[in-house]
Structure formats: structure tokens, C-alpha cells
Amino acid sequence: MSGPKCQWLPTPPGHSRLNKTSKSRSGTSCPLWRGSEPGPVQIVTVSKEDHSFSLDTEALERVLLAPEVRDKHVVVLSVAGAFRKGKSFILDFMLRYMYRKSESNWLGAEDEPLTGFSWRGGSEPETTGIQLWSEVFLVEKRDGTEVAVVLMDTQGAFDTQSTVKDCATIFALSTMTSSMQVHSSRPCLLLQTHRLLFTEYGRLAMDEIFLKPFQSLMFLIRDWSFPYEYSYGFKGGSDFLDKRLQVKEAQHEELQSVREHIHSCFTSISCFLLPHPGLKVATSPSFRGQLSDVAPEFKEGLLTLIPTLFKPDNLAEKEINGNKVTCRGLLEYFKAYIKIYQGEDLPHPKSMLLATAEANNLAAVAAAKDLYYRNMEKTCGGDLPYVAPDSLEEKHCFILREALNLFISTKKMGGQDFCDRYYAQLEAELEEMWQSFSKHNESKNVFSAFRTPAVLFVLVCLLYVLSGLLLFIGLASASTLCDFLLFLAMIAMLTWAFIRYSGKYRGVGGAIDQAAGVLLEQVSKKQKKKKKSQ
Template identity: 40%
Template sequence: MENFDVVLCEYANRKFNPFSRTEMLQERILTFKDQGVIQRVVIISVAGAFRKGKSFLLNFFLEYLYCLQKSQQSDVPLEWLTDDCQLHGFHWRAGAKRDTVGIWIWGEPIMIEAASGEMYAVLLMDTQGTFDNTTTYQQCLTIFALSTIISCVQIYNVVDNIQEDALQHLSLFVEYGRLAMTEAQQFGKPFQSLVFCVRDFKNPEEYGYGEEGGTKFLQQVLMTSPSQPEELRCVREQLSDCFEHISCYLLPHPGYRVAEHLRPVFREELKKMVPSLLNPHALQPKIINGKPVTCRKLMHYFKEYVNSFDGNTIPEPHSILNANAKLLCIESANEAKVAYCRGMDRSTMGSRMMPEKRLLEAHIKHGITALNIFDKCPKIGTAEIRSRALAKLQEDINAELERYKRLNMAKKVTGCASAMTACGDSALLGVGLGAAASGAVAATVLTLQTGLASLMKLDEWAYAYNLKINFEKSLCCTLENLTGLIMK
């Protein structure tokens, strides 16, 4: 296994830059294996204070996953962390100087067959250490927020104890969770798994190492009392409302010569913790807005989240919500466009040239279907986000209509002109989506004059559309209704 970690995002020129200087390498993540680009993705992230062994821990994850992959592909018993194993992967070194800058990701998806039989593309993510002498609080919190949002398992790496400042860093997610559960409750809890990994734990007599002791320890840490500041009490009380699953592992000190030798007790606890997090039964795909994420969509999503933070101000819950809203609208618009194109493909599949009127009837029918699909997109975030996505959808559908008209004209069929004449086309048809779907979408007037189709500007249409005046009723128009309107 070669060293093949690549930067996913870095802080430069006073902002966070996705794909900075390594765009080609990051594209390799998506195309390294043909099956990787279409599979659901599992993203495991480790975050926490700088120089506390995050990259070191991730290399044990890599070792386990590659051994698991080999075991599944070769149908042999799983063996990992043997006495002669040599760790490779994310770069790390002992000392006090920060080693990871920005957010890094392992340069290839590791294909693992889940217990369900489905193949998952597992990606491991490493973050810049927080709260060093070169990174501001805002930058640190942004890194932590980005890694938590994009991952399905966020491992919060702390040393010796879960301090109050560690909980304070989670306040952003509690605030966002409260907002999301109000405006986007149909998607359930906004984040998936949070795992506290307490390194160098010094009190194993009271709380034993591993998950069982960690569960008891976490319960004690999250207890509330009237003497606690309201903000920290709120984090404790509402943390479980933000994450689907919260757990804790207590690990002993690994030893002072980890490059050559691990303490046996540390090795044994790792052999319990790592499989419990990464075994085929435990792996769950990343979910964003209620839908699983594939490798193909991952970079687009991550870039959108990065763009919602500028790195110079503390991330706010509304920034995350609006980023999610934009992703929702884009996905709904893409789904609507695909439905329109599929419908038009079916309507124009014949080898003979269609009369102009029949082509426009199909356009109206499938255009309304597309609008109906977009309208089902959950109403979260600002109205401006929705209006922009709607305008882009209308622009795309317009372009597709022109493409279908060109394809139709290219069908050289004997007698097509007489067929169109027999159909009784009118030079001034004057009806379209706006007339067929009256009310809220009446401003989307498709004016058909002298055989040409053009859409009006969309600002008035988007405004009327967002009002939703009788929109659902308008969308119930059938092809027969549309034909009747056209023939009037």
C-alpha cells in the first residue's frame, strides 16, 4: 500500500479552496475504479486537536479495510494487525509541529461488501489539527464543520478526557440540528454517527477501556446540572437530537515508540474498536437530504459546502441549511429535466417527422410533469435558492426543446410536409405551459408564433410559481385537456 493521500480542501488566500492544486488527483478518487463511481459511499473522518495522533489512527483503519477487502475478494479468513504488519498511508510523525494542513482524503475508494450484499466505496478523511498557533478559531471550526457534514462517521479524537471546550465545538451542530429539525424534519436527524475516541485514558479502574467503559464514561460526561452554563447544558441535552448514533471508546496510551512498537494493551483495544466501527454490518452509506450519496456526487456536494463557508467568519446553522437547500433544488431540477427528456424521447421516437403542433403538445405535457417533480422538492432554505434553481430548469428545458426541434427537422421523410398540412397546423398557436397550467404558473407563457417557441423571462414566473396559487390543480391537466386548449 503506497502513500496516496491527497488534499481535498486547504486554507489559502484567506479562504477555503476545494480542489486547490490537486484537482486531477481528486478526480482520480472518482475514476480509480469503474465500480467506485457508481457505488454508495461511506466516509469515515477523524477530527480533533492537532498533534494528537489522528493520522496515526487512520492508518490502522486503512490496514483493517484493505485486509477486509482482500479477505472478501479471496474468500480467506480476515487477519489484520499481525505482529509483522507495517503501517502505511496517511503521513504522520511524532512531535509538536502540525503535520496535516487542510482536509485530506485517501486517494482511492476501498470497495467493501456490506452485510446486505451491496458494495460500498469507503473513503477515509483526515483533517488539519485544530487550535494550533497558525490557525484561527473560525478556520478550525470550519474544518471541523466540513468534516462532520460530509462524513457519515465523525470520530472526535480527544486525549485523556472529554473537556468542556470539546463539547463547545459541537454547539454549532446542536444549533443546526434544532434548525434542521424545524425546517427539514422529513429527513430525520441531520448527522449520522459521532464517536468520541478518548486517547491515553488514565482512569481504567473506574471506566474500563473499550466501548463498554466508554459508554458509561460518556453518560457521566453528558449529565446536566443547574450549575452548568446554559450553552453547555443545551449541548448536552440536545446532542442526541442531532446525531443518529453517539458512542465513545476509551483507549490506553499506545507507548512512546509507536513507530517500532505498540503497547500490547493498546494493540488489543484497537483490534476491538476498529472492527466494531468498520465491519460489514457497521458500515452505513453517507446520507444527505434523505438520499444516499455516490462517489460521483461526493465532490459536487463537498464543493457546495466549502463555498457556503468563507473561512473568516464562524459558520452559522443557516449557512449549512442553505447549502443543503441548494443541493436539494439542484437534484430535483436534474430529476425533473431527466423526466422531461425521457418523456420527449418516447414521444419523438418515431422515424417520421412529427407535426410541429404534436411536438409542442409533447413539450407542454412533459414540461408540466417536470414542474410537478420540481415542486415536490422540500421547501427549505431561502426563496432565492429555489428561484435560481427553477430558472435554470426552465433554461435547460428550453434548450432541450430546441434540440428536439432540430432532431425533428432532420428526419427526412417523404410526404412530411403534406402530413403537417393535413394536421391543420396554425401559424399563430398562442398557447403553451402558461395556458395549460393556469394560476401560479400562468406567467410561464410559451408563445408559439410562426412555428417558433420562446419562453418569457423567468423572474415573474418564479415569483408566481412560488406563490403556488392553484398550482397542484393546474398540474392535473391531462393530454386531452391540453389538446382541447390548443385547438380552441
């Protein structure tokens, strides 16, 4: 089996990646901009005043719509949980692994500071909202396909500044957009806090799509102090989780329901017990992540946990309704979900499911439009030569059918009537794209560019010859009329040239173009009638 293949070069040891977020939009490279240092990108912001949520769509597009990754199936690994549980700290070791996994000692030197997502010691929270790492990692799976791995950091729950709605919203957004969630908290705390998501939403989703709505959930139990009961690592974690998720008669009915539903919500549930990182990590204000201050047991845990998480066969691709989601599709889901969490109250599970169905259909629309655009670009886009209108329309019809069939064949949520609205939207948007491609192709026609002056020049020549002929045979009044029309044609030609040169009076120029087009069309029709009669 081939190992993961990442297309990013590591940052030199000791070089900081902190706070490299950019606010400017620039093209579509996997880093925020070519030649830049990678860093965390704030995509969801929480307002401190009214606790509202906003999505930075442009920042998200810079990450997800890079040409190298936008059509790849996406793996979103998020780390969530209570504040001050070392989520960013763990994520930075994951980043270090992704950049150095080809090295035997990927953990690095003993004195090397830990960089990446911003983190620090102390009792106050550090991360707010939701952040993504600006680089999307391409990893090759065993079957040769490449998946795009996105790393997500989330605001810690239950701090002194956040409301219950803030915590629930961050958790719900990260759970609904990620395919692998690492939850740094105790399972009982998670279950008690987010009953709504695991019970009502999970039940509605199962009724709608008959599939588990989420992929992978791993409880990361930090500072585990009882290895004599349950050993560190996955084995002890599995035994501990089985014990915690047991349904007992003495439990409250609501807690029993949550424990029963969590297995129906996630395809895979696991647990890892991680020891305390050491007193220096917890108490030293000068700690910067250097391994020399980290407990050996903690480092051993990292060496087991992180390579297992990123093993190609363990990377769970994001799925909605059984469809694997691309980076482009993930953008639509983010935009749909953020809408329902902008109110004062938590949304009803039905609203959450409706948002999923909306994003599911919008992702199918985006994929169909992208197919049409790419194929039409290959036909008549850019610097490609002019294509005859009949031939272009024939190819358009073929590509249009392909795009519509792609939308139809994609499994969607919401029912037929709901999906028909998006089918109609797709047809309208594809028609707009066709008109744009048609005009672009017509602009390449050399004769079309000079059609108006050519028609006017031919008209001037004909009127000049006709005027002389009429004068020769004694029809002076008719000759004078021809001279007048010739004068008007010359004025029109000079006016058209001035408008083209100056860019002014475009309405007059359009009228002259239209008149020349009508004249040419009438002559063409007469020519066709003559050919048919012959």
C-alpha cells in the same frame, strides 16, 4: 450475514501509498487514474497567508464521479480532532482493514511499516485542510445493496499555525459532509469548542426538517490511562460518555445547553477508550508504524474498534433531510458549503442552513438531469441509429416528465418558493439537453447531411429542363432568366462544397443551407395542401 465486499485489491505489504495525489484529470475510474497507486487526495486547502479555504473541485470529481460509485449511496467516515492525536495513524489502520478484511490477520506482519495517509511522530502537525482517499470502497450490506465508503482525513485543531476560525471551519465542513465522524479528542474539549454547530445550527435544522441533522459521532479517547475506572473499549467508553454528558445544576447554562443539544443533533453517539500505543511509538524518531513497537493493548483495541466501525450494519449512509445522499450529491454539498466558509468570519447558522438547502436542491437537480441524460442516451445517443423526429420528441416528453417528477418527489429544504427556482433552472437545463440530443440525432440523418446539395442539384436540373422548354416554345427572355438562375444555383452548389471542404466562410455556408431549407419547406407545404384538397 455476508461480510463487506470490497472491489479493490490490496497493495503488497510494505508498498508505500503515501503522497500519490494527482493534479491531472483523467476519466472516471475509482482510483485517480486507471493503473495508478491509490493515495490521499487534497480536496480542501487552507491558505497560510490569509487563512482562506479553497475546494479542489476537479480532484473531488475524480473521486466521487467515478461511474462505479457516483450513483451509490455514500458513507463518509471522517476522523477529526486536536492535532498530534494520531488521526492519520488510525485512518491508515482503517485502510489496512478495508484492503485485508478477508484475511484473519489483517493487521499485518510485525515488521510491516504503516502506509496510507501521510503521518509522522513529533510535535508538529502533518495533515492540512481535508483529504480523501482516492479509492471509494464498495461494501455490500445485509439487504444486498452496495454503499460507497469514503475515508476522510482532516487537519488537527488547536495547532500553533491555525486560527480558531480555521479549526472551527475544518470541523464544521467534516461534520456536515460526513455520516460517521470519529473525534479523536476529549468530549468536553469538543463541546466547548463547537457550541455554535451543536446549538444554533442543530436547533435551526430541527425546526426546518424535524430530523436530526447528523448521523453518527464517536469519541475516540486516545491514551486512556484509567482502565480501573472505565475499561478499554466501547463498554467503558459508553459509561465514560454518559458521565461526561450529564447535565448538572452547577454547570454554566451554555454548557448545559450544548449537552442537551448534542443528542438532538446526532442519531448515534458512542465512545471508545483506546490505550496508549506505547513509548516507542511516542518517543522513537525511527518509528514507521511497525506493529512490533506497538503496545499489545493498543493492537487489541484496534482489533475491536475497526471491524466494528466497518461492520455493514453499522455503516451509516449520509442523509440530508431524510434523503440518502449519493456520491454525486455529496459533490454538490461540498461546493455549497465551501462558499459560506470563504469569508473572514464564521458564517451564521442561518447561512449554513441555507447552504444545506441550496445543495439539497442542486443534488435533486443533478439526479434529475442524470436520469434524463441516461434515458436519452439509450434512445438516440452515441452510435444508435437515426430516430424519426416525431418519435424522438414523444420519447423526450415522456423522459422529461420522469425527470421533473423525480425532482418533485425528492424531499427538499428551503420552502416552496426556494425550490421553485431550482425547478425552473432544471427545466431550462433539460431544454438545452433536448436541443443537443435533437441536433445530434439530426446529424445522423443521411439526407439531412446532403440536403443542401440535393436541393440545389434538383433545382439545377429543373431550371435546365425549364430553360430548354421555354426556348423551344419561343420564350427566349424567360429561358435566359432560367439560365441565369441555373448559373446562380451551380455557383451556390460549388461554393457550398468548397465551404464544407475548407471550413471557411461558414456564415455564407449557413445562409446557403437556410435558403435550401426554406425552398424545401415551401415545396413540402404545397405538397401537403394538394393532398388535403384531394
